[in-house]
Amino acid sequence: MSQTFTLSPAELALRLGDDALILSHRLCEWCGHAPTLEVDLALSNIGLDLLGQAQFFLNYAGEMENAGRDADALAYHRDEHEFKNCLLTEQPNGDFARSIVRQFFFSAWQQLRFHELAKSGDATMAAIATKALKEIAYHVQFAAEWVVRLGDGTEESKCRVADGISWSWRFVDELFTGEDAALRPAWEARVRATLNEAGLDLPAPVRGITGGREGRHSEYLGHLLAEMQYVQRCHPNAQW
């Protein structure tokens, strides 16, 4: 199943671009509905950063493919099985705890992954990663602080954040397939530190659910794409 070792740069750009695209879409769903105005703005901020990353990666993936597709063509005119985002990013928002845990797990992974990518021989990828790392540092901090607040808040918030962790934990394995496996110890250390501060433990290992990287998604992605792509699909030749 693991194909990371032979990953082409175009495939890697597609994966990282789809991760950012899909998670930014989920963050858009929070807009106007967050617990406070300040949190609303912060989630929009993260969403905007991810949307920017998606544009860079997908445009570059399109360039490498050299078939005349730009980021918009890739975002709006691929079918579900052509999307390569990890399953974690497409999971529904659930309550705020689920969304925050998803963000924390993902951003902490992105931070490590992009740190490697910034040293890549591919100058474009390295430049995208370097720019993104400044944004990601804030995403990790924001999400980690909320994990701590919720874990060390009320009984209810502790329950909810624990539920969020057990929901997302099943999708962690997928982040560490192939050569990314090497990143796992550092990721677990980072996550453990925050969970401990929140009075929570790292969950026991579970059977990981994978497939996103090969285009086999959860049932949620199809609904997301139906909404995201609808206008473009109805007007295939229009400019916007």
Added chain:
Amino acid sequence: MSQTFTLSPAELALRLGDDALILSHRLCEWCGHAPTLEVDLALSNIGLDLLGQAQFFLNYAGEMENAGRDADALAYHRDEHEFKNCLLTEQPNGDFARSIVRQFFFSAWQQLRFHELAKSGDATMAAIATKALKEIAYHVQFAAEWVVRLGDGTEESKCRVADGISWSWRFVDELFTGEDAALRPAWEARVRATLNEAGLDLPAPVRGITGGREGRHSEYLGHLLAEMQYVQRCHPNAQW
């Protein structure tokens, strides 16, 4: 605003077909999620009846249009502003009380409207209406019984059904525009009888919200159509 007096048979078939199509879609959303298995089956049943009506009316509308469009073409390839369903049918399910009130208001209107239609000089429309009336009698009864159960059940269910009534009440005016205005007294008598049995009153008049019959919808229809039409829009020339 009221254009019912000059309504062409094709436009009428479109309106009645869209009503049935959109409400049956909402009922599909309940499938697998209803309060009991029995209710689940009953809602599916109503949904199936309405879906059948939609097919008859839309196929007939397509025939009259004489431009080669059948019911599928009309359902899957029209844009939002071309849909002529009343706003009541596109309202979100909300809780069970909202859905049941929506059904009761709509089915009670349909019953009166189709009773007239069954006497129409247009033999096709009359036949569709006659067949549908048998189904509708059951829809009205099912919904009315639940309105009574909820109104005369617990404090909570009474609150919820009252909320459902006030949600849907704003869309009642639209049902009685043009020549359909003559149906209103009979409809109000029917609704009042059930509400009284449920220990509830007919609400005070409010400013009605209209527009569906002219293609100006609520924000909900666009999301519904994105989901309903997505596969067809992605594969415009495929057979299914």
Added chain:
Amino acid sequence: ADRLAAFDARVAADDFIEPKDWMPEAYRKTLIRQISQHAHSEVVGMLPEGNWLTRAPSLRRKAILLAKIQDEGGHGLYLYSAAETLGVTREELIEALHSGRAKYSTIFNYPTLTWADIGAIGWLVDGAAIMNQVALQRTSYGPYARAMVRICKEESFHQRQGYEALMVLANGTHAQRRMAQDALNRWWWPSLMMFGPPDDNSPNSAQSIRWRIKRETNDELRQRFIDATVPQAEALGLSIPDPALKWNEATQHYDCGQIDWEEFYAVVRGEGATAKDRIQARIDAWEKNAWVREAALAHAAKRSTKQAA
């Protein structure tokens, strides 16, 4: 001991046991487990198909799918009723499902990702279910056997509809053919797992066969399913995703590759890709609508008080 011998003799003679008849406690328990598991499977099975109701690509297909799911809910109802004749309530059975004590078929813990999955479920999943269930029409417990007669009839119909839907895709556009093949790729192995663990690892089988709760072994049924399905796939022009699959002239059966039993047991343990989503959907439907059931009970109580007065 006399009662037991009489019971065994009746069962061995293919006689039906009825609710008021004496039966061994183990027989009763096994039946409750099996019938309720079957009922839960019907009800949970509404969800993966329901996932495509709102996106069905034609009005005709949408109506067929809605009617099919409705049939499944109906099967759930007959089966819960059959289980209730054994002295449990539907609420107890549902509570066991929601708490994870009761199981349902592992197949429903896989996601439906394209419209082709709806065809594949009809063809393969209903096909496998029929293979499993056809013998149950003559199972020893009367109410269960009678429920199965009706269920099997409807499921044959569903299977044909599923196969026909897939046929349209297989003869359709490039994208549709891809969808159809992809669906077969994803549903083939889980369908084979529906027959349960291999015979050498199926502890309850012998007793169940003796009780006529089962009439053939898992491996026998699985083989029959493979033999029936491979030519159907060929007729569709689709490839079974098993490089080891080959007709064996000697046995007059298809040989096939190794099933990933590790995956099977993980899904049984509740670790399937959509297990958490499925059970959460059921729990939500039950808990968020509790007020509706309470209202109905309260109203019925008021009404009977009124009538008594």
Added chain:
Amino acid sequence: ADRLAAFDARVAADDFIEPKDWMPEAYRKTLIRQISQHAHSEVVGMLPEGNWLTRAPSLRRKAILLAKIQDEGGHGLYLYSAAETLGVTREELIEALHSGRAKYSTIFNYPTLTWADIGAIGWLVDGAAIMNQVALQRTSYGPYARAMVRICKEESFHQRQGYEALMVLANGTHAQRRMAQDALNRWWWPSLMMFGPPDDNSPNSAQSIRWRIKRETNDELRQRFIDATVPQAEALGLSIPDPALKWNEATQHYDCGQIDWEEFYAVVRGEGATAKDRIQARIDAWEKNAWVREAALAHAAKRSTKQAA
């Protein structure tokens, strides 16, 4: 009386009143009402645009829209802060919004039905808002005036973006041009209503102008908006949905048709097409997430206890 005279003199001299300065109670109340209504409008205004975030037809447009909505949330924050300097808490203001005691701009009770509505809102709604607000940069209350400087700058930017988005549609396919015209048809009259009732029916205007909370009358501002907007519509090739609209050489202004004030007052009363949806969305966001705010407070309390120990 001395204090009042001094206050009036300062205001008349276009001096800024600051939070610690003495001010008449009616002035304070009027300001709280006006600033909080403005803040609520920004926050509720996030919803109709947010309705198209998940369907924005290009990544660039999606980013522009998300950033715009974020700006509106930011405006809400500055304005709540400005209102808080007058001695109310944000919670009190939000409670007044949710209970229906506080109002927000009627414009946000109309639905966004196509992507063109997003362009039309930027062009017309932000355009009208700027017309209304530009004078508020010199309003007499310092914190409000300073918030408005920043807000007006961002809203000019939004207006240009909205107009540009609509320009693309107006020059696009037949369907896109239809969308653009339809959006103008639906948003034109509600935009004119944003300036409030006609002067002869606007009881608070005179006092507000004396207090420099307002600097021009509703009708003056409305006329200025019409005069600025008609040529912009012409440049787009779109028609203003008002058959009575005509340039008047004598007045050097556009004459226009009668506004449906009955509709305006109905929307003010909370009977707009999406009023119930808007306020319900805000209440849901607040109530369903109450546990998050409680957790943050509980955590902060624990932390400060720990630090004190």
